[in-house]
Amino acid sequence: MTDLILGQVLRYAGDPFVDGLSAAQILGQGAVAIEAGRITAVGEAADLRARYPRARLHNHGRKLISAGFIDAHVHYPQTAIIASWGKRLIDWLNTYTFPEEMRFSDPAYAQEIANRYLNLILARGTTTVCSYATIHPASVDAIFTAAQTRGMRLFAGKTCMDRNAPEGLRDTARTAYDDSKRLLEKWHGIDRLSYVITPRFSPTSTPEQLQALGALWRDYPDCLMQTHLSEQTDEIAWVKDLFPQSRDYLDTYEAQGLLREGAVYGHAIHLTDRERARLVEAGASLVHCPTSNTFIGSGLFDMTLATKLRVGLATDTGGGSNFSMLHTMAAAYEVAQLRGQSLHPAQLWWLATQGSARALSCEDRIGNIAPGMEADLVVIDLASTPAIEQATRRAEDLWQQLFPTIMMGDDRAVAEVWVGGKRIPD
Known part of the structure; x- marks a missing residue:
């Protein structure tokens, strides 16, 4: 019919x-x-x-x-802590994010939040997301099961961390590889589901873990890889201390095989000239998270990068302050205005639909x-x-x-x- x-x-x-x-x-x-x-x-x-x-x-x-709207960078496990008051990135993780993510060791809780999250976004017109889970494999199973039940196209992966996180949220280089591989083989390409290799960010992964995930990506090159890049200036300084051998933040990923087409970097606000050039050369994707960047005080994304790179748009639940891509488009407009860039409605709508699809390498489908x-x-x-x-x-x-x-x-x-x-x- x-x-x-x-x-x-x-x-x-x-x-x-x-x-x-x-x-x-x-x-x-x-x-x-x-x-x-x-x-x-x-x-x-x-x-x-x-x-x-x-x-x-x-x-x-x-x-x-x-x-339908496509939200290219979210943390569905942070659904319950969205709009929590008053922290910068590192404090936010320690005060709100990590305690909440500990709860996802309970598969029933993971399933409850996965269903709640997808109901919230569907009511706001979002039909696809690319989400971080937690280190718990059950958190990946929960979001994929909830999406499969609804017939949604969805991208997600187990978040990997082996340092600078509470004991209950750390894995190892070996278990990150093994768990991710097992989940990838279980879910990737089933119905409308895609697995994404997911180191949280360099401060919470040793070079050995990043290297292991780079090896996994070489073994499964049709997957995406998602992580965070240059969100806040104090974060960048922390990365420099943790990786003194690296030329810059991007190099912490590049050196471990985590930079090429199919790499999806959230935020990317404070980029060096070298990082910009390498991102363009590699054909990587960036995701603009405007409500998060203003809510947590991170900075103002440079939208001129959209003329050179694949750029998507995202709510960044729950560092972002709203589940709605309409609200996120409004924030993107305001951030661009503060940088002297006036975005047309056609460009804003593109970022929330085809731009995000391109950032996730699925523009031929959605x-x-x-x-x-x-x-x-x-x-x-x-x-x-x-x-x-x-x-x-x-x-x-x-x-x-x-x-x-x-x-x-x-x-x-x-x-x-x-x-x-x-x-x-x-």
């Missing part, structure tokens, strides 16, 4: 940071046809209604149909509306509150209609969510 979703359709024919704003295309009276979990056609509503006369119709009028793509969609009400409605009423084009929702929208703006061709809930 074909489902035909009608409304204003936003899709991308290219990268608006590189190819210009015309890369974002809008069908004012558009439609998206879905069969067997995939998009089969996109076009004018009248044409597709004639082509699919027996389709189930879902007419959303002037609402916006978009690819993050855009085109025939053959997986049918993960969100329908956005562009007049979801009185404040937003009065602003959109004055708009002269879709971008002026959309921008108030980016800046003021929340879960009330999410009219409908589709995951793998199924409406959630149905």
Whole structure:
């Protein structure tokens, strides 16, 4: 059975940071046809209604149909501690993160939080995430099981740490390799699930553990590798003390085989010229986490990097202060303004959809509306509150209609969510 979703359709024919704003295309009276979990056609509503006369119709009028949001850097185990008060990165880890992550030694608790987290993000239009788990294998099983039940495309991996963490949260170079390999072989490529090799960051991994994970990545090169890079200045100074032999923060990963295409680095705020050049040369990805970077006082990401690198967008739950990618787009706009960079709504939306898909090397499957793509969609009400409605009423084009929702929208703006061709809930 074909489902035909009608409304204003936003899709991308290219990268608006590189190819210009015309890369974002809008069908004012558009439609998206879905069969067997995939998009089969996109076009004018009248044409597709004639082509699919027996389709189930879902007419959303002037609402916006978009690819589902993709959150490219999260810590689902930090769901319960989001918006905790008043710490910088190292204090945040010791005060909030590590005590909460200790609780994930209980598989039942891990499953409870995994289900809660996915319900929260789906209600906000996010259909894919790339998540860190904890060192406990059960935490990986929990998030993959919860995603599999919902038919979601999801990326995740066991967080590996063998120093500078509480005893209950440390593994070893050997167990990090063995546990990660076992989980990878269990989950990677099953349904819509992908395993990600996951050293937390250099301060919590010895060179030996980073080397072991680099060896694992060489053995399984089709996986992604995720970690943190240059989030705060005091963190960078700590890395310099821990790795006196390294040229810079990035070199702590590069020397151990953890820099190439498929590497996904969160934050990347305070980069040296050498690090920028090597990231471009290697074809690596960066993920901008604006609410986290302001909430924890980390700094302001340089969005000009999006013209040279794959750049995605993320809430960074729970260092970030909100589960919503709309809220995250608003924060990205404000951070860019503080750097003298004005981001267009087409660029902000790209970062939350196709940009994040590219950062996760899955832009051929999700993050855009085109025939053959997986049918993960969100329908956005562009007049979801009185404040937003009065602003959109004055708009002269879709971008002026959309921008108030980016800046003021929340879960009330999410009219409908589709995951793998199924409406959630149905």
